[in-house]
Amino acid sequence: MITTDGQALASTLTKSLDDIDATLLALDEGRDKILDVACLSTMAIRWLIPRLHRFRQEHPDIDLRLSTDPRRPDRLLNRIDVSILVLAPDEAPGRQDSVLLAEALGPVLAPSLVGQGDAVGPEGLGALPRLITKTRPKAWEEWQAILSSPPIPAKGVCEFEHLSLAIEAAASGLGLCVTPDHLVQDDIASGRLIAPLGFRASGYTYVARAHGRRKRKSDAFIDWMRQDMSAR
Incomplete structure (x- = not known):
């Protein structure tokens, strides 16, 4: 039988856990609006940034956070959603890679x-x-x-x-x-x-690599890049 003190403690713990769940949910919802992209600096400066306004016009609900080191280990922690990489002639695109251009x-x-x-x-x-x-x-x-x-x-x-x-x-x-x-x-x-x-x-190939589970925002960005590349 739960004592009065136990019931009070259970009530407090339940409220605390509910508050934690609500906070985590809010963080997830906010995080899902941010697209983390990693790209080589020259590619970012010379190609991506001058065209990002078109992506923003098509997807105003997606906020983008750009990093200029696509091979850094942060992506293993699911922080990076999409990396833009250059594959050497002896490297084949992987299952998570979408070819952008030769x-x-x-x-x-x-x-x-x-x-x-x-x-x-x-x-x-x-x-x-x-x-x-x-x-x-x-x-x-x-x-x-x-x-x-x-x-x-x-x-x-x-x-x-x-x-x-x-x-x-x-x-x-x-x-x-x-x-x-x-x-x-x-x-x-x-x-x-x-x-x-x-x-x-x-012989080098540019690819967009999706990390973690595929998300709508990642697919939207990769599709936009492929379309923009094909139209050049």
Whole structure:
């Protein structure tokens, strides 16, 4: 038989547990409105952020929180909903991956540099400074391997921490930068950059990877990205 003290304690505990349940439910409801996306910094700066207003227009009920390190371990704690990753040629997309695009590489430069050393031909590229990055130091070698061309000498080298910085340097007339085409499509369309030799498939693949159980907000974001990529 429960004593009077026991009944009082049970009543207090029940109320406390109900309060905890209500608080957790409120947190879950608030959390479900936030979409956590992890993306490489250059991809975020050069492609994703300039287009996010379109996602917001289509899905005003979803708030987005963006991180620029898609491989960090937080995703194991279900904090990250979607990661935008680049798979090497020997990596196959997984079951949780949605393919966004096949990467194409090519050199870009400011229009003002055309004519300095015949910059429109492969042999003329050696007359211009080469812009490289710490995040992808072998980009030039990868591009030359795609062309099956002999090594092209460089007239000086400038190194940058991130590809986004090297692209800006190219647009400012500092030299040539090898970059994926989707990161500079707006600059080429506006005439800020030119790609005299075009772009070639590199074998790398961009994917959107959903973490944890699939959620409506994750599916909405991935579907939007795929549609926007296919329309470029």
